[in-house]
Amino acid sequence: MEKRAIFDNKLLPYALLLPQILITLVFFYWPASQAVWQSFLIEDAFGTSSEFVWLDNYRDLLSKPDYYASMLTTAWFSAVVTFLAMAIALLLASMANKQISGRNAYRTLLVWPYAVAPALAGVLWLFMLQPSLGVLSKLLRANGVDWNPLLNSNHALIMVVLAATWKQISYNFLFFLAGLQAIPRSVIEAAAIDGARPMRRFWTIIFPLLSPTTFYLLVVNIVYVFFETFGIIDAMTSGGPARTTTTLVYKVYQDGKLGGDLGGSAAQSVILMAIVIGLTAIQFRFVERRVNY
Amino acid sequence: MASVTLDHLKKIYPGGVEAVKDVSLTVPDGSFTVLLGPSGCGKSTLLRMIAGLEGISSGTATIGERIVNEIEPAERDIAMVFQNYALYPHMSVYDNMAYGLRNRKVPEADIAARVNEAAKILSIESFLKRKPRELSGGQRQRVAMGRAIVRDPQVFLFDEPLSNLDAKLRVQMRLEIRRLHNRLKATSIFVTHDQVEAMTLADQVVVMNAGRVEQVGAPLAIYSRPASRFVAEFIGAPPMNLLRGTITAPGVVSIKDGLRLPFDQSAFDAGIGQTVDYGVRPEDVAITDMPAANGATEPSHSMTVDLIEELGSNRVIYGLLAGSGFALVTRTGIASADRVAFVLDPSSAHLFDGESGMSLRHAV
């Protein structure tokens, strides 16, 4: 006897898939193809006519030094935020994984920032770091630091990094904690009996066993810094001062929305899209091969 | 090698569970001691305290000459084989075995020599390069043993290392562990809840119950002279028959319904009027012909057969005697499938105090 449900109606499966397909079409393929199409066009200043120019937008883009500056900013920004957010989260997760009292309250507190929208996180940190009124700025000033993120680009970068890192730690923390809990306790105990001190245990046993989680988070964090920090940057610095916090995604917005260069902006989106597709492809390949063991 | 001495050891877990209550025990140098007891009696806890994986709430643990209460697991010079093997999944078999030696900064050449020697003993030479996930359960088990023996520790600790293997492999590994012990003569403490494992492996069996030691002794002594009702029931399969009754005459325990069972009065410290549990092992019960058939002179008993378990070499017959379950083991077939007669040898009877459950046998 066949136990599986059999649909006589050949159309039913497609009908059931339809909402999913529609959503993907409307919210991904449609805008994506629009962006690709747009990136081949130049519009006149009034948006009344457009001309098909093949790759001119790309050529234009790649010949401008400020695009490379933005790329560098993004690379730097994502490297620092990813490293900090992951390192701090791993440290916190290792501590939370120990048998300590009040562990549950500690975990809950650590997870909260994740529920905060990026723009809100930006505003929150902005309040604290606002040059004249912010709590932290006052503290810095009292200690002789002339804190002014509105004028000093290093200060602005530090501020954005802080907010972006703070926001992402919870997410990483959750995954690291789950990863740590998946490591059998007896393996770590065996290492302890085998004479490995806690630090050596961490680097020779725990860290290698966490590598699938670490790799997954690496990709997710890079993608996060590339895209989701938009809200933080917009709320805190609007890309300034002097464009020093203009990441690639913020530049798309600046050039397209504020600068009116739709074609150039679309070309940038397409490049960004290619980067993400590349990252995701790498991730899938490695996840399939199950990193390390 | 070293002996292990536990002195009034206690363990209270943070939640308030008293897992080990006042255990004093000596594991002689070079002995194979098995901790045996039902699930949850505190065997693993006791072993983990010796290993240093659990803190000691009170009392002292001594390995060799050293009190180890405050000493890290790494410094105790012990090796442990875990139930799930706890191999390092990202390392090859070779690296698994070498890990402990590398942590102790042994030169690579010595490591290679020791790993290869251990691999030869355990016949795992051909998969030294594999990862644990590429091995069968039995092979992993060997690697776990190998990881322990390369270190040449003072004491080996085993926490139910065979319980994840299938029945046949379990018997085979059991033999190998014992052979290995005969060869290395290393002090070993082995936790199990399987009495056959305990009886076959041990020089000394420690029977535990609810966080306490019930009896310590050689396997045969524990089998033939159980110190308490608990041990009597726990050791032996099928378990010892136990019937509640009162001593009504020297050497006679009266159960209800006029059933009178014999025991050797000279062996026990028991007086008339005392409430006792009368015990006899199913394999000590001798089957006879039905009294009507031969007009037997010996006092014999009979019961209605409820169930027969065929085991091949012998069979277990279950029935009801004076209202309680009663089992006996016989090699021969029985004449009738519904009634069976048997005689009880007074010298194979056990008596336990009705209240404390302690054996009433004279100390020898």
Ligand SMILES: Nc1ncnc2c1ncn2[C@@H]1O[C@H](COP(=O)(O)OP(=O)(O)OP(=O)(O)O)[C@@H](O)[C@H]1O
């Ligand atoms: N970490 C812990 N925290 C609190 N209680 C525990 C802990 N570990 C064990 N216990 C309790 O201590 C008692 C003894 O546990 P233990 O693991 O030593 O039993 P065991 O004899 O090894 O049993 P098994 O044969 O099932 O392995 C049990 O009641 C158990 O619930």
Ligand SMILES: [Mg+2]
């Ligand atoms: Mg256990």
